[in-house]
Amino acid sequence: MMWANGSQFFAMGGYGLYVWGSIGMCVLAVATELGALVLRRRACRQQPPEFDGESTQ
Amino acid sequence: MPVHRINWFKYAAPQNFFALAGRLIPWFSIAAAVLCVAGLYLGLWLAPTDAQQGDAYRIIFVHVPAAWMSMVVYLAMAFWAAIGLIFNSRLSYMLASAVAPTGAWMTFLALWTGALWGKPTWGTYWVWDARLTSELVLLFLYFGFMALHAAIDDLRRADRSAALLAIVGVVNVPIIYFSVQWWNTLHQGASVSLTKAPSMAPPMLIGMLVMAIAFWMYCIAVSLARARTIILERERHARWTQRTLGAA
Numbered sequence: 001m002m003w004a005n006g007s008q009f010f011a012m013g014g015y016g017l018y019v020w021g022s023i024g025m026c027v028l029a030v031a032t033e034l035g036a037l038v039l040r041r042r043a044c045r046q047q048p049p050e051f052d053g054e055s056t057q
Numbered sequence: 058m059p060v061h062r063i064n065w066f067k068y069a070a071p072q073n074f075f076a077l078a079g080r081l082i083p084w085f086s087i088a089a090a091v092l093c094v095a096g097l098y099l100g101l102w103l104a105p106t107d108a109q110q111g112d113a114y115r116i117i118f119v120h121v122p123a124a125w126m127s128m129v130v131y132l133a134m135a136f137w138a139a140i141g142l143i144f145n146s147r148l149s150y151m152l153a154s155a156v157a158p159t160g161a162w163m164t165f166l167a168l169w170t171g172a173l174w175g176k177p178t179w180g181t182y183w184v185w186d187a188r189l190t191s192e193l194v195l196l197f198l199y200f201g202f203m204a205l206h207a208a209i210d211d212l213r214r215a216d217r218s219a220a221l222l223a224i225v226g227v228v229n230v231p232i233i234y235f236s237v238q239w240w241n242t243l244h245q246g247a248s249v250s251l252t253k254a255p256s257m258a259p260p261m262l263i264g265m266l267v268m269a270i271a272f273w274m275y276c277i278a279v280s281l282a283r284a285r286t287i288i289l290e291r292e293r294h295a296r297w298t299q300r301t302l303g304a305a
Contacts, residue, residue, distance in 0.1 A: 002102060009102070012221070013112035022116045022170040025095070026123070029162050033279060036158075041286045049143055055105050 070168060071148050071288045072297050077280040085278035092271035099264035107261075116174040120266055121249075122272035124167035127195060128230050131278055134202070138220035150216035151291065153223060155215030155284035156208060159276050161199035179243060187236035188244035191272040193228060198226040212291070 003009040012019040084126045107114040134156045140148035140286035171189065172182040183189065202219050209215035232239075237246045248256050249265070257265070292298045 002105060011107060011114065015111060015113040015115075018084060018113055018173040019101075019115050020172045022119055023101075025169050026119050028167055029166055030275070033158065034160050036104055037279065037286065039284055041289070042292075044289050045214075 069146055069148050071151070071292050074148055075288050075301070078285050082278050082281050082285075085274045087279065089274035089278055092267050092274060095263055096267035096271050099260060099267060101281075104264050105166060105258065110178055110208065113174060113177045114261075118168050118268050120167060120170040123163050123170060124192070124268040125269060126272045127164040127167050127192065127234065128233060129194060129273075130156050130163055130280075131198070131223075131230055133280075134160060135223045138223040138274050140247055140285055141216060142220050142224070142279070148288075151287045152280075153220060154203075155287055156276075157202050157206075158281045158283065159280050161196060161203070163272070163276065164192065164196040164199060166262055168249055176208070184243050186242040187218040187240040188233065188242045191233040191236050194229055195226075195233060198222070198229060202226070213218055217244055231287050237242065 012018055032037070064218055068077055094116065101115055104115070106112050134153050137149045137153040137156070140146065140155060168189075171192075175184075176182050190279040202223050205222055206215045209218060236242060249262065289302060291300055293302070
C-alpha cells in the first residue's frame with residue numbers, strides 16, 4: 001500500500017484536484033450516458049404502438 | 058466428428074440480435090465493473106508515485122484507456138458503416154449509430170483528462186499540437202456523424218449519408234495514432250506498444266491494462282444496450298417489438 005492515511009490518498013501528493021477531477025468526470029460521463037440511455041428507452045416504451053399489420057388482439 | 062458452426066448471419070436479423078445482445082449485456086457490465094474497481098485499486102492505491110510526474114501521472118489510468126477507446130470505437134463505427142453501405146443491412150447501420158455517442162464520450166474524456174494532466178505537467182491545459190488537435194477533430198467527427206444522421210428525416214438516406222461521413226473520417230484515426238511520430242508534438246510518444254518493451258513499472262502497466270479492458274467492456278455493454286433501444290425505435294412496426302415493448 002502506498003498511502004499512510006486517507007487524507008494523503010485524497011491529496012494525491014498535491015495533485016488531488018487534477019487526479020480526482022479526471023476520475024470524477026469519468027464517473028459523471030458514465031452516469032450521464034447511462035441516464036440518457038434509460039430516458040431514451042423509456043420514451044420508446046411510452047410512445048403509442050404503431051402497427052403496420054393486423055391487430056394482435 | 059460433426060462441426061458445429063454458428064450461423065452468424067442469423068444475428069443480422071434485428072430480432073435475433075436483440076435477444077443475443079440482451080444475454081450478453083450483463084456479462085460485459087459485470088466485467089466492466091469488476092475490472093474498473095480492480096484497475097483503480099491497482100492504479101490509485103497500490104502503484105507507486107512516479108519519480109518525474111509525482112501523483113499527477115495517475116490520470117493516465119483513465120486517460121490512456123479513454124483515448125484508446127475513442128479511436129477503437131471510431132474504427133468500429135466506420136466498419137459497421139462500411140458493412141451497411143456494402144450489404145445494405147439495416148442492423149449494421151443501427152450498430153454504427155449505437156456506438157457513436159459512446160465514442161464521443163470517450164473522446165471527450167480523453168481530452169478532459171488530458172487537459173487536467175497537461176496543466177500540472179506541461180503548465181497548460183491545451184496546446185495546438187498534432188496529437189491534441191487531431192483528437193479534437195475526432196470529437197467533431199463524432200458530432201458530425203450524429204448531427205448529420207439526426208438532420209435527415211428519411212432514415213435510409215440518413216444512414217447512408219452518415220456512413221459516408223464516418224468512412225471518410227476514418228483517415229483521421231492513423232493521423233491521431235502516428236501524430237507523435239510524424240510531428241514534433243508536446244504530447245509524448247507511446248509508453249506501451251506491441252513492438253518494444255513497455256517503458257513503465259509493472260504495477261503501473263498492469264493497472265493501465267486492466268483499466269483498458271474495463272473501458273472495452275463498458276463500451277461494448279453500453280453500445281449493445283443502445284443498439285437494443287435503437288432496434289426497438291426503428292422496428293416498432295414489427296409485431297415482436299410490440300410484444301417486447303408491451304411486456305415490460
